[in-house]
Amino acid sequence: MTRVTEIRYVGYAVTDFQAEKKFYEEIWGLEAVPSNDGMAWFKAQGHDEHQVVRLRPADENRIDVIALAADSRADVDALHVKAEAAGCKIVRTPAPLTTPGGGYGFRFFSPDGMLFEISSDVARGQRRDIARWDGVPVKISHIVLHSPNHQAAVQFFTDVLGFKVSDWLGDFMCFLRCNSAHHRIALLPGPACLNHVAYDMEGIDGMMRGAHRLKLHGIDIGWGPGRHTAGNNTFSYFVTPSGFVAEYTSELEEVDFDAHQYQVYTPAPLIMDQWGIGTGGPQTLPHPAPNPGLFVAVEA
Numbered sequence: 001m002t003r004v005t006e007i008r009y010v011g012y013a014v015t016d017f018q019a020e021k022k023f024y025e026e027i028w029g030l031e032a033v034p035s036n037d038g039m040a041w042f043k044a045q046g047h048d049e050h051q052v053v054r055l056r057p058a059d060e061n062r063i064d065v066i067a068l069a070a071d072s073r074a075d076v077d078a079l080h081v082k083a084e085a086a087g088c089k090i091v092r093t094p095a096p097l098t099t100p101g102g103g104y105g106f107r108f109f110s111p112d113g114m115l116f117e118i119s120s121d122v123a124r125g126q127r128r129d130i131a132r133w134d135g136v137p138v139k140i141s142h143i144v145l146h147s148p149n150h151q152a153a154v155q156f157f158t159d160v161l162g163f164k165v166s167d168w169l170g171d172f173m174c175f176l177r178c179n180s181a182h183h184r185i186a187l188l189p190g191p192a193c194l195n196h197v198a199y200d201m202e203g204i205d206g207m208m209r210g211a212h213r214l215k216l217h218g219i220d221i222g223w224g225p226g227r228h229t230a231g232n233n234t235f236s237y238f239v240t241p242s243g244f245v246a247e248y249t250s251e252l253e254e255v256d257f258d259a260h261q262y263q264v265y266t267p268a269p270l271i272m273d274q275w276g277i278g279t280g281g282p283q284t285l286p287h288p289a290p291n292p293g294l295f296v297a298v299e300a
């Protein structure tokens with residue numbers, strides 16, 4: 001089945017462009033990608049994805065775009081047909097991309113009004129092996145979104161974009177895979193917005209060394225360190241200067257994309273966090289609010 005196969009990048013609009021830029025480049029551990037479009041682009045050093053974050057200076061903080069990957073132009077074209085048939089508003093039909101790394105892609109609004117891009121043939125970037133104590137991100141691990149109708153959103157991601165359900169937490173959190181990683185997207189109830197973006201670290205030591213660097217810059221863990229049950233990944237959540245949540249994670253479970261069967265976990269403290277020794281919790285992170293500008297597309 002034609003499907004999305006990976007996450008590429010998340011585009012943010014931010015009011016304090018310099019602070020957010022400094023955060024990703026000097027504190028979070030990403031690397032600047034050259035561009036001349038007035039925006040700031042960053043890549044993760046441990047993977048050849050051309051970019052993982054885009055920042056656009058703006059007068060409000062919001063998610064501009066979530067970019068996903070497909071394997072080929074034919075898949076991009078097929079997913080465009082499926083999105084349109086599912087009633088999605090198409091913002092740009094499939095065409096060559098002018099963003100760094102180029103490629104071929106299209107943009108559409110999800111049923112909730114979040115802007116997505118699906119692309120193929122984007123240039124590969126440089127990568128290096130991340131060592132145990134480097135404490136910098138290898139790549140994007142997963143994105144968690146809220147939806148006012150999260151059951152319908154699960155149907156959209158599975159039926160239209162080709163994801164499969166990997167696990168449920170109660171009836172409110174669904175983990176979805178698009179490759180062998182246990183989850184690349186997860187969905188929660190709530191107003192249409194981003195919950196957080198997680199970055200894979202090189203083991204638990206990579207996560208903890210990253211948390212150490214953030215602490216040196218005055219940014220403490222908002223929730224963690226801990227280990228989730230669904231996906232079995234470790235976690236530490238932080239808040240960026242613009243109020244977005246970013247996570248360092250490691251050891252996310254690998255599954256058989258075709259054969260993995262989902263479980264339904266009953267929510268409980270030691271299910272949410274199998275260690276149970278961390279600070280904070282979901283309640284200590286920013287509360288979800290509707291993403292400003294739903295169904296309003298950024299031009300770039």
Ligand SMILES: [Fe+2]
Pocket residue numbers: 142144196198235247249
């Ligand atoms: Fe996460």
